[in-house]
Amino acid sequence: MKPALLLGVAALTLSMPALADPITPKAPGAIPSPAEAFSTEPGSDYYLANYDAYESYLKKLAAASDRMKLIDIGKSAEGRTMWVAIVSSPANLARLDHYRDIARRLAKAEGVTEDQAKAMAAEGRAVVWIDAGLHATETVTTQSQIHVLYRMLTGQDAETKRILDEEIVLFGQDNPDGLQLVADWYMRNKDPKTREFRTIPRLYQKYVGHDNNRDSFMAQMPETVAVNRVFFRQWFPQIIFNQHQTGPAGMVVFVPPFRDPFNYNYAPLVMNELQEVGAAMHSRLVAEDKPGSGARSAAPYSTWHNGMVRSIAYFHNSIGLLTEIIGGPTPEKIPLIADTQLARNDETLPIGPRDWHLKDSLEYQYSLDRAVMDYAARNRERLLLNIWRMGHEAIERGSRDSWTTTPKDVDALKEAGKANKADEGFVGYNSRAREGMVAPELYAKVLRDPARRDPRAYVLPPTQRDMPTTITFLNTLLKNGVDVERADAAFSAGGRRYPAGSYVVRTAQAYRPHVLDMFEPQDHPHDAEYPGGPPKAPYDITGYTLAYQMGVQYDRVLDDAPPKLTPVTADLLTPPPGRVLGSGNAGWVVGHETNNGFILTNRLLKAGVPVSWITTATTTGRTTLTPGALWIPASAQAASIIAQSAPLGVDAYKVARAPAGAMMPLKPVRIGLVDRYGGIMPAGWTRWLLEQFEFPFKVVYPQELDAGNLNTKYDALVFADGTVPVERGGAYPGGYRFEMPKSEAIPADYRSWLGEVTRDKSLPAIDAFARAGGTVITVGSANTLASMLSPAITPALVTKKADGSLTALDHKLFYIPGSLVAARVDTTKPLAFGMTPSVDMFFDESQPFVPAAGATPIVTFDSANPLRSGWAVGQERLKGTVAVSEVDLGRGKLFAMGPEVTQRAQPYATFKLLFNGLLYGPASAEAK
Numbered sequence: 001m002k003p004a005l006l007l008g009v010a011a012l013t014l015s016m017p018a019l020a021d022p023i024t025p026k027a028p029g030a031i032p033s034p035a036e037a038f039s040t041e042p043g044s045d046y047y048l049a050n051y052d053a054y055e056s057y058l059k060k061l062a063a064a065s066d067r068m069k070l071i072d073i074g075k076s077a078e079g080r081t082m083w084v085a086i087v088s089s090p091a092n093l094a095r096l097d098h099y100r101d102i103a104r105r106l107a108k109a110e111g112v113t114e115d116q117a118k119a120m121a122a123e124g125r126a127v128v129w130i131d132a133g134l135h136a137t138e139t140v141t142t143q144s145q146i147h148v149l150y151r152m153l154t155g156q157d158a159e160t161k162r163i164l165d166e167e168i169v170l171f172g173q174d175n176p177d178g179l180q181l182v183a184d185w186y187m188r189n190k191d192p193k194t195r196e197f198r199t200i201p202r203l204y205q206k207y208v209g210h211d212n213n214r215d216s217f218m219a220q221m222p223e224t225v226a227v228n229r230v231f232f233r234q235w236f237p238q239i240i241f242n243q244h245q246t247g248p249a250g251m252v253v254f255v256p257p258f259r260d261p262f263n264y265n266y267a268p269l270v271m272n273e274l275q276e277v278g279a280a281m282h283s284r285l286v287a288e289d290k291p292g293s294g295a296r297s298a299a300p301y302s303t304w305h306n307g308m309v310r311s312i313a314y315f316h317n318s319i320g321l322l323t324e325i326i327g328g329p330t331p332e333k334i335p336l337i338a339d340t341q342l343a344r345n346d347e348t349l350p351i352g353p354r355d356w357h358l359k360d361s362l363e364y365q366y367s368l369d370r371a372v373m374d375y376a377a378r379n380r381e382r383l384l385l386n387i388w389r390m391g392h393e394a395i396e397r398g399s400r401d402s403w404t405t406t407p408k409d410v411d412a413l414k415e416a417g418k419a420n421k422a423d424e425g426f427v428g429y430n431s432r433a434r435e436g437m438v439a440p441e442l443y444a445k446v447l448r449d450p451a452r453r454d455p456r457a458y459v460l461p462p463t464q465r466d467m468p469t470t471i472t473f474l475n476t477l478l479k480n481g482v483d484v485e486r487a488d489a490a491f492s493a494g495g496r497r498y499p500a501g502s503y504v505v506r507t508a509q510a511y512r513p514h515v516l517d518m519f520e521p522q523d524h525p526h527d528a529e530y531p532g533g534p535p536k537a538p539y540d541i542t543g544y545t546l547a548y549q550m551g552v553q554y555d556r557v558l559d560d561a562p563p564k565l566t567p568v569t570a571d572l573l574t575p576p577p578g579r580v581l582g583s584g585n586a587g588w589v590v591g592h593e594t595n596n597g598f599i600l601t602n603r604l605l606k607a608g609v610p611v612s613w614i615t616t617a618t619t620t621g622r623t624t625l626t627p628g629a630l631w632i633p634a635s636a637q638a639a640s641i642i643a644q645s646a647p648l649g650v651d652a653y654k655v656a657r658a659p660a661g662a663m664m665p666l667k668p669v670r671i672g673l674v675d676r677y678g679g680i681m682p683a684g685w686t687r688w689l690l691e692q693f694e695f696p697f698k699v700v701y702p703q704e705l706d707a708g709n710l711n712t713k714y715d716a717l718v719f720a721d722g723t724v725p726v727e728r729g730g731a732y733p734g735g736y737r738f739e740m741p742k743s744e745a746i747p748a749d750y751r752s753w754l755g756e757v758t759r760d761k762s763l764p765a766i767d768a769f770a771r772a773g774g775t776v777i778t779v780g781s782a783n784t785l786a787s788m789l790s791p792a793i794t795p796a797l798v799t800k801k802a803d804g805s806l807t808a809l810d811h812k813l814f815y816i817p818g819s820l821v822a823a824r825v826d827t828t829k830p831l832a833f834g835m836t837p838s839v840d841m842f843f844d845e846s847q848p849f850v851p852a853a854g855a856t857p858i859v860t861f862d863s864a865n866p867l868r869s870g871w872a873v874g875q876e877r878l879k880g881t882v883a884v885s886e887v888d889l890g891r892g893k894l895f896a897m898g899p900e901v902t903q904r905a906q907p908y909a910t911f912k913l914l915f916n917g918l919l920y921g922p923a924s925a926e927a928k
Helices: 051-064 096-108 114-123 140-154 158-166 176-186 209-213 222-235 268-287 358-378 380-398 407-418 431-435 441-447 467-478 512-519 597-606 636-644 681-692 702-706 748-753 762-771 780-789 908-927
Strands: 068-075 081-087 126-132 167-173 239-244 319-325 332-334 354-356 457-460 491-493 496-498 503-506 555-557 587-590 612-614 618-620 623-625 629-633 652-655 663-665 671-674 697-700 716-719 775-779 798-800 806-808 819-825 838-843 855-860 867-869 882-889 892-897
Touching: 051 068, 051 081, 051 140, 051 176, 068 222, 081 140, 081 222, 096 114, 096 126, 096 222, 096 380, 114 380, 126 140, 126 222, 126 358, 126 380, 140 158, 140 167, 140 239, 140 358, 158 167, 158 358, 167 222, 167 358, 209 681, 239 358, 268 319, 268 358, 268 380, 319 358, 358 380, 380 512, 407 441, 467 503, 467 512, 467 908, 503 512, 587 636, 597 629, 597 636, 597 908, 612 908, 629 636, 663 908, 671 681, 681 697, 681 908, 702 748, 702 762, 716 908, 762 775, 762 780, 762 882, 762 892, 775 780, 775 908, 780 882, 780 892, 838 908, 892 908
Parallel strands: 126 167, 126 239, 239 319, 671 697, 671 716, 716 775, 775 892
Antiparallel strands: 068 081, 081 167, 332 354, 457 503, 457 555, 491 496, 587 629, 587 652, 612 629, 612 663, 618 623, 798 806, 819 838, 819 855, 819 867, 855 882, 882 892
């Protein structure tokens, strides 16, 4: 299935499903308990219920209880139905449409006065999302949810009844495929003592595994699309509870609040409410004598990054919760760790060493769920009114001059304050406090500088270099509930005139924090372990501005916001259809600027239609195309494919004669995508990308590499970040470490997947492949292989140890943890055809290269201040280094890409480096 975000077909519809339950609830009757409904009661030692059994139980509950309605929210990557169980009182379930409409109007806030908001908050019901199973090897959550549902449907106590009366709880399962895989793998062994799921053979989400919790703002996986639809387009929960494991060592569970930094874009009130709920959760555990909960410093979790299920909530004015609990079907022990035994604010009731069973975790999880539901019930009106307040304030801020203070602004204030200290008129402050005071007039001069205002709107003109990618960007906003408008006629804004077809994204909307976070650079504060110490690792990445990553062109409108335009009401946008321009009969010329052009190329090559790259700039009529434009000689088959590919949004120019420039004929390519037993997430993301852009490929495992004779099967081998083992403490940081299981413990069908890429066996075979005409592409930490293949690929930011080996620079000297940096591109080189002369590259503790003889630099760092979004220590050290190199190896090519050019399928602006390499390398070998 080709996603709509690439092909313009609404294959992953965002439309609201009907509430009519396919299984009509019956009158209250005997509700089956987990012990009755499963072969073994979930929560028992050495047992995991799979998704088939879970799904069957949901249907039985829905048929037996008048407190539950079951809805289908979409399909998983492998085609399983994703169910959400809506639990509330029968009276509330009878009026779900009404309460959902109240939640929507309050969350979106537009056109709702304070008096109206108060009236709706008084009438409405709190909406709470509680999920399970996102990370499938975190097995507590789904087994727990089974029991929580049963207790909520059968409980007769006052608290349960109050929860049912005051709120609507949505119980979701985020990853059906993963639950089925992990549970079946665990239960495959008859001997319970041998059951485990550490050695599952592949990722537990078809493509991205654990990174399914990094896809939230991009929403490319079908499960993310479905969940985000529930959150931001249908149900608008005030609380989103995302459950995980495992907990901190020597404790039982991590519970919010989180450590700093929090992202300055979202409403501060959401953080205050988050701390309230977290306090209620801890208090309940302690009151029930359930020790071992920790907060803040007990774990590394922060609230900065927008890509996770619970963190995207903050950018939508919802309370996002994450818990991390210990436990699993195999019993374990809580160790004694001395530092956890002293009570403190972040761990008020320590726990001692003891045996631990899954049923223990389930009881803790039930208490946490109940604490959240009880909080929502007791604070129903306030939650509903406050989500309106945050949305209303966002609309107000986007409608007037407003400012967002970032760490750079504070630094500028301190710098200005050096020459303009506060006078001595401030009394009542000690000397230390007075040291930090600066002149009050600097507030207006620095922090309220008119040039630093937040935009009123962003305008995306239709004259984009890659309009289909821009449409994909806009679709990510739509899938997250952001309001987008389209101009049917020309209009003016910010002193400029824009044509019809322009898109506008206003900041005067409830989800303003998300809008700013997608368009504006992230300015992550410098976070040190201690003053003057090394940088403290962030939780995940620090800079991810999506408009930068996707190369979208837009204008920031600071005042005179555009007039009201036509709202986009479609579930997903589609790019303008590709046009056939001109009237010549010799063939077609197609520009190289659009990523979707690779889909057209692959369709033509698959059909055996001749396709070439024109290696110099080409003029067709009044249009000049950059090097790399496609030349497609006239044929009926080519005409049919071009016509059928119009939804791609790629224009084709009919010409009367073949272009005069030099040509590089392309050939159908056989791609080997290297992976490893257990699955590597960057390889999975790359697999998804290759599928979307219709590159033919086969997954290759190390044993096949070691066997050699690779040229008979492949033209190109792709080594994504993490697919080549790296030396701990070596020159190439990062990578994914995994203890390879013993062959005899693995079913025979998977044993050919075992093994690692090694210097002794794999390297000679890969080297022979390249020298015989093969193409090798290495990305990120996989460049340790590139350095083995060629001395021209030498890591730049290293120090030499006493034994002569190299190690990456100390983090106090150089540290860029997942940020965007500006780089210079040589667009005359085939590897960079279609790119812009400068590009924002994702860089995550990557290793650039030393300029060297025998290596052609394609992308370089030419600035001492390349940081565009995120956080960088020692960024000036990048200047003069090489990001992407091309090396000849015999008849073949080595393309070494230091930064992660396809990271999480987000940086569309650098996809061409991979895609070009897959076509150019084999084509150049053919010409030799």
